[in-house]
Amino acid sequence: MPPNAGRYRLRGVALGYRARIVDVTVTVAATGAGDGTAAVDLTLEAVPQGLGTVVTAATRSGQQLGNVPAAISVVSMETIQGTGRRNTNLEEALRTVPGLVIRDQLGGASRVTIAIRGAGSSNAFGVRSIRLLIDGIPKNNAGGSGQDLANLDMASVQSIEVLRGPASTLYGNQAGGVVAVTTEAGGETPRRQLQVLGGSYGFARVHGKATGQAFGGAVSYLGSAWRTQQDGYRANSNFDQTGFSSKLVYRPNDRSTITGVMSYDNLGQDVSGALTLEEFQTRPRLADSTSFLTLNGRRLDNFGRLDEFRFGLNVQRTLTATEQVETQVFYVPRATRSPSLAQYIQQSFVNRGANVRLLTTRALGALGNRFTTGVDFQDTPIQTATTGRAGTTSAGRSFSVFDEGATTYGVYALDELSLHRDVTLTGGVRYDNIRFRQQNQLLASVTEPRTFKRVTPKVGLTYRATPSFSTFANFSESFEAPVIGQLRNSPAPTGEFVTNQVVRPLTVRTYEVGTRGAAGRASFEAVVFRQSLRDQPVNVSFARPAPATGQFAALVNAAEVRQWGVETGAQLALTSALTLAGTYTYSDFAYDRFVAGTNDFTGNELPGIPKHNAFAELRYRDARGLTGGIEVQSVGQFFLNDANTVTNPAYQVVNLRLGWERALGAAQVAPFVAVNNLFSEAYSSQPQINAALGRYYNPLPGVNYSAGLRVAW
Structure with missing residues (x-):
């Protein structure tokens, strides 16, 4: 019938x-x-899995993963935007990556930090020691550091590549690892999507986006807008964010591609501060009373606000059958205003730059060859003013007006030579020149600029035994110059705010071997590495010269670190509907030497990094549209200070997601619910390393919920 x-x-x-x-x-x-x-x-x-996946972060040339002699992970759009995700920051997507520790300070807001093999582990917020790129545009300023990870629409991200390990040969300063985010480009079929979420502690989010193509496919587009807010688990931890992002890809012919991106973010965040161990254990929702100002019997908040635009233009042009050139320019203005006790700190800067890359795949005799060379330029002028807070006795008074900035340029070359059908030899080198300038406009003295110059090499070998199995080994060097704020004080007895002319960059030397592959329904990766860090800078106290009294802190090279670790990951499709995935990381990081003043921490473990870190997830998706997942994060105990006298307790967190995707007329609807920290584990994910007054801990919520509805048509 x-x-x-x-x-x-x-x-x-x-x-x-x-x-x-x-x-x-x-x-x-x-x-x-x-x-x-x-x-x-x-x-x-x-689904883009396996060794044929094309990656750019490790080579800047679009090489297949199976030919890259480096540890690199690719997070798919399905993992990033899967049903039940809150998509408020990077934490949900990147906790699946071995060798990486991503920490959420306030539970779903923007304050997260990222550490890769220890790089960035002591940072209190934002990005330091690693490179974060969004559609090729660096979140790091020219000096290497980045602020809160705002202006990032996770619900429009197509993929994330994570290069685990030093990458100065391609990216220069502060590249102990790379996180490269690529946003969606519109597909042939127009698509509209609206998502509404709500949850515990006043969480509410609305997100809409549209993708598609126009002019016969010559133009692809993405446009999105969102609003997120929450009261927060702890006192004084409320948060709000409003923004939009857009991306246009124009292909005037089969040899050229022009991509333009523009986005905006307005973010407000109160900061509740860190707690003592006793407060963490008995009153975890408390705010740090020592970090707030009380005026006329009323405690003022620490609510700050940020505005950031991002503009970028990328032009790719195929010159011949074997040559391609790519040029990119970017302009990112940013302004912040935040209180700190009796003062306001206002900052504005512009992160601007350009880069040019040439790729040639012309054979070298009878051998296949890929040669990439390029030039990077970046400049960041920064103005920071500290003034008295309204209502205080110092209202309107200027305490400091810093006129600072960094300018950097780098030249690099990377060659990938196919010695045999299955063997690839990779070699590269880069030269970087970084110039810091700074002046306190309230002081008559002139501060001399500081310039750092470095050459960083890399060599690697890949053996691809079969199309689905490869092994690799590499040696590389990397470096990390101090950031602008760390250079403000010199240890010389001439006084404070004299640009530090003594401290040297941290140098990293890495040896790494690994394997990756797939067999049947399973895929896997395993990496073993050893790193040595020389000239690690630390803060040391110095006495102020007479007639002044007291002390001030300045940066000196006082430590050397040895690191070795193991990073593993695997995924198994149990059935067409059920997938099991997991990662495990072992990290043994310790000071080979650390003598500063009266402190001798030689032999101690590096704080902030657990020896054991594991993640497991069981995902379900069937033909009827039913989706779900249960994930377990297990983090071992780790030290919170260089003296190794304080620890962060081990913790295990279980999260649960459940959703249903179904057709309703011409639309597809997907209701979902998520339960985070199912067993209400008491834990602190992002501690304050070497904190003053014993305030190390930032507690996260016990069991909490979110639910929502996604409609696509």
Whole structure:
């Protein structure tokens, strides 16, 4: 019997492919003639997994993962935007990556930090020691550091590449690892999506986006806008964020691609401060009373606000069958205003720059070859003013007006030579020149600028035994210059605010071997590495010269660190609907030497990094549209200070997600619910390393909920 005439929706699901839904119209003649069938063209898109995945972060040239002699992870759009995700920061997506520790300070707000193999582990907020790129535009300023990880629309991210380990050969200063985020580009079929979420502690979020193509496919577009707010788990931890992002890709011909991005973010965040161990254990929702100002019997908040635009233009042009050139320019203005006890700190800067890259795949004799060379330029002028807070006795008074900045340029070359069909030799080198300038406009003295120059090499070998299995080894060097704020004080007895001319950059030397592959329904990776860090700078106290009294802190090179570790990950498709995935990281990081003043911490473990860090996830998605997942994060105990006298307790956190994707007329609807910290584990994820007054801990919520609805059409 033929079916009723009408519009039907079919869902195709296959192991190793992304599920797809298509609409089918069936017509049946009034006489009942005909068989009531309709032809359906249902093509499934392969999920980008395995060694054929093309990556850019490790080579800046678009090489296949199986040929790259480095530890690199690729996080897919399905993991990033999967049903039940809050998409408020990077933490949900990156906790699945071995060798990386991402920490959420306030539970879903913007204050997260990232550490890769220890790089960035002591940072209190934002990015330091690693490179974060969004569509190729650096979040780091020219000096290497980055602020809160705002202006990042996770619900529009297509993929994230994480290069684990030193990357100065390609990215220069402060590149102990790379996180490269790529946003969506519109597909052939126009798509609109609206998502509404709500949850515990006043969490509410609305997000909308549209993607598609125009002018016969010559233009692809993405546009999104969002609003997020929450009261927060702890006192004085409320948060709000409003923003938009857009991306246009224009292909005027088959040899050229022009990509433009523009985004804006307005973010407000109160900071509740860190707690003592006793407060963490007994009153975790408390705010740090020592970090707030009380005026006329009323405690003032620490609410700060940020505005940031991001503009970028990228032009790719194929010159010949073997040559391609790419040029990118970017301009990122940013302004912040935040209180600190009786003072306001106002800062504005512009992160601007350009880079040019040339790729040639011309063979070298009978050997296949890929050669990449390029030039990077970046400049960041920064103005920072500290003034008295309204209502205080110092209202309107200027305490400091810093006029600072950094300018950097780097030249690099990387060659990938196919010695054999299955063997690739990679070698690269880069030269960097970084110039810091700074002046306190309230002081008559002139501070001399500081320039750092470095050459960093890399060599690696990859053996691809089969199309689905490869092994690699590499040696590389990296460096990390001090950031602008660390250079303000010199240890010389001439006084404070004299640009530090003594401290040297941290140098990292890395040896690494690894393997990756796939067999049947399973994929895996395993890496072993050893690193040595020389000239690690630390803060040391110095006496102020007479007639002044007291002490001030300045940066000196006082430590050397040895590190070795193991990073593993695996994924197994148990059935067409059920997938098991997990990672495990072992980190043994210790000071080979650390003598500063009266302190001798030689032999102590590096604070902030757990020896054991594991993640496991069981995901479910069936042909009826039912989705779900349960994930477990297990983090071992780690030290919170260089003296190794205070520890952060080990913790295990279990999260649960459940959703249902179904057709409703011409739309696809997906209600979902998520339960985080299912067993209400008491834990602190992002501690304050070497904190004053014993205030190390930033407690996160016990069991908490979120629910929402996503509608796409």
